[in-house]
Amino acid sequence: DGGITQSPKYLFRKEGQNVTLSCEQNLNHDAMYWYRQDPGQGLRLIYYSQIVNDFQKGDIAEGYSVSREKKESFPLTVTSAQKNPTAFYLCASRAGGRTDTQYFGPGTRLTVL
């Protein structure tokens, strides 16, 4: 069963803590993306990666970090430097080349207590 998985589904964090959100895909896609969604709003791009060991900052990268050590995995770390981290986080992948469609995971809802 191919697709994108994100874990955990819900995550609670105390202020000052770093947390890492997992994103795994078995679609053999080259490109992967992280988005943040706030209530009633669209998606904003945090980071993206076109290839293993390479990634680029999106529109709202401050307070976040990523790694791309394997093609299948693109974890996102929300650091204590992110001032308002409570949000819904979505991971997506794209086959690459001229393929433009992105495929999304189910999301992780992060709440800072």
Place this chain on the structure above:
Amino acid sequence: SQQGEEDPQALSIQEGENATMNCSYKTSINNLQWYRQNSGRGLVHLILIRSNEREKHSGRLRVTLDTSKKSSSLLITASRAADTASYFCATASTTDSWGKLQFGAGTQVVVTP
């Protein structure tokens, strides 16, 4: 930054009626895509229309694109309760080679039985 803006923000209709939502954008695009999001879930790709296309159909969905007006519309015919969701347009800019998408804030559609 969010390029696409959907109109209306919310739409309430009865089963069997048609639902129309519009998307406006600001820059030149390679393609425009529509996605659906059920509450608390990830996004699902519905349809992609390229900049040289004017209209596209997929099942009960009809998408139009007017590049001169920088606008698109999504029509859902004979709506069903299962169509209740938020609908987002996303644009792929001609100036981007990374496959990035710019999402609008979405239209929330409620279909009542």
